[in-house]
Amino acid sequence: MNQFIEECRREWKRLRVPDPVANEMAADLEADLKEAEAEGTSPHEVLGSGASDPRSFAASWAAERAVIPPPTLTARLRRRSLIHAALAALTLIAAIGAALVIFASPDASAPTTAIRLPAPPYPTSIWTGTNMPERAALARREAELANEHAVFLSQLPEGAVWVQANGGIVLRLPQAHGPGVEIHTVGSILLIVGIVGVILSMLFLLWSSRGGADHSSRRQTA
Amino acid sequence: MASAEGRRSQLLRGVLDLCLLAVVEEGPAYGYEMTKRLRARGLSIVGEGSIYPLLGRLERDGLVETYRAASNGGPPRKYYRASRKGQRALAAGMSEWRSARDAVDAVLGLVDAEVQP
Numbered sequence: 001m002n003q004f005i006e007e008c009r010r011e012w013k014r015l016r017v018p019d020p021v022a023n024e025m026a027a028d029l030e031a032d033l034k035e036a037e038a039e040g041t042s043p044h045e046v047l048g049s050g051a052s053d054p055r056s057f058a059a060s061w062a063a064e065r066a067v068i069p070p071p072t073l074t075a076r077l078r079r080r081s082l083i084h085a086a087l088a089a090l091t092l093i094a095a096i097g098a099a100l101v102i103f104a105s106p107d108a109s110a111p112t113t114a115i116r117l118p119a120p121p122y123p124t125s126i127w128t129g130t131n132m133p134e135r136a137a138l139a140r141r142e143a144e145l146a147n148e149h150a151v152f153l154s155q156l157p158e159g160a161v162w163v164q165a166n167g168g169i170v171l172r173l174p175q176a177h178g179p180g181v182e183i184h185t186v187g188s189i190l191l192i193v194g195i196v197g198v199i200l201s202m203l204f205l206l207w208s209s210r211g212g213a214d215h216s217s218r219r220q221t222a
Numbered sequence: 223m224a225s226a227e228g229r230r231s232q233l234l235r236g237v238l239d240l241c242l243l244a245v246v247e248e249g250p251a252y253g254y255e256m257t258k259r260l261r262a263r264g265l266s267i268v269g270e271g272s273i274y275p276l277l278g279r280l281e282r283d284g285l286v287e288t289y290r291a292a293s294n295g296g297p298p299r300k301y302y303r304a305s306r307k308g309q310r311a312l313a314a315g316m317s318e319w320r321s322a323r324d325a326v327d328a329v330l331g332l333v334d335a336e337v338q339p
Contacts, residue, residue: 024300029274031297032254046257050272057272065278 094194100187
């Protein structure tokens, strides 16, 4: 009997039922159970099915009496902010995963993969005059620079991001089929984890916006 | 087909609040005293939900009033009695119950007449 009442008290404390109300309910319960015991009546006769589940019984009683204080505004805001932060983080994870899956496709045959994102469509050289020898020399010089640029790009360390003067961006990815981590697999895992996390977070957000756990406990009836 | 226990439980769940109002209409009573009055009329709540949450709901809805008073040789108890609103709710609930009971009796009586020789 005492254990049942103690369990109820714990539940009321967890639900932040005001102490005077919890004390009153506990005293009434204790008096009723003592009287029943003295008359040889089982707790099941007094408590019904609640006798086997003190926590549920206590929560239901407190909810029906409307003595469970609603969560404070700051607590609700904090919880909502946390959910939004988790949503943002999971979306970022999903985006990174998607980028890795797209850019590190498993059929890449090169030992390393360099991806060039397109540069804006404007000319890199402006030709003036009609002096052909000068034009040929400039073209040769441009070819040499392009070659040097290609060599430079091939020597970029893995994971580097190079922004070119003309606005182009070069991403240097690690080996897609290297002996270590499979980038494509990692990307797939991140994508799945991100998408599942986003869905779960949105469901949780929806559930908590409809009252969440407090609403559930209030719906428990006799 | 629901078991006999399950059906009894569902039937009782719909009218237990009326039963409690009827019990306190007889005279103020505390929780365990109500259980005893119900049992004296053949209504045991073993296996059913407890009456305490239901009393909480009746109190919250203003259908019962409460006060503390000493019991026979025991600690002070919380007594419940029907409020005006509770008395009106009891009258309305009894009318609904009788109407539903008569309708069900009419249907079951028809079957009974066909089955019995």
